[in-house]
Amino acid sequence: MANFVRVATTSEIPAGQGKTVEVEGKQIALFNVDGTFYAIDNTCKHRGGPLGEGELDGTNVICPWHGWTYNVTSGECLDEPGCHVDKYDVRIDGTDVLVGV
Numbered sequence: 001m002a003n004f005v006r007v008a009t010t011s012e013i014p015a016g017q018g019k020t021v022e023v024e025g026k027q028i029a030l031f032n033v034d035g036t037f038y039a040i041d042n043t044c045k046h047r048g049g050p051l052g053e054g055e056l057d058g059t060n061v062i063c064p065w066h067g068w069t070y071n072v073t074s075g076e077c078l079d080e081p082g083c084h085v086d087k088y089d090v091r092i093d094g095t096d097v098l099v100g101v
Contacts, residue, residue, distance in 0.1 A: 002100030005098060005100075007023060015032050019052055027041075027043065028052075029050075030090070033072065038059075040061075043085065045068070045080070050063075051063055088101060
C-alpha cells in the first residue's frame with residue numbers, strides 16, 4: 001500500500017505546467033493536465049534529463065535535454081518502444097496534492 005505524502009497545493013502548479021518534487025528521497029515530476037494531476041519519475045531514460053522541467057503538450061512531456069517524449073498518464077516513452085518511467089498515484093485532498101510512494 002502506498003504512503004501518500006503532501007508535495008504541493010493545486011494552485012502551485014497551473015494547468016499545462018509541471019514541477020519537480022522530492023518524496024522520500026525520490027525526484028518526481030508532477031504535472032497538471034487540465035486540473036488532473038499526474039506523477040512520474042523525474043529522470044528521462046535517454047540521458048537523465050529532468051522531466052519536471054520539460055514542456056507539457058497535452059498528456060505528453062518533452063524532455064528538455066534531448067526531446068524524448070513521455071506520456072504523463074502512463075509513464076510510457078513515445079520514442080523508444082518498451083521504455084517507460086515509473087508512475088505514481090496522485091490524490092487531491094482539498095487543495096493539497098499528495099503523491100503515493
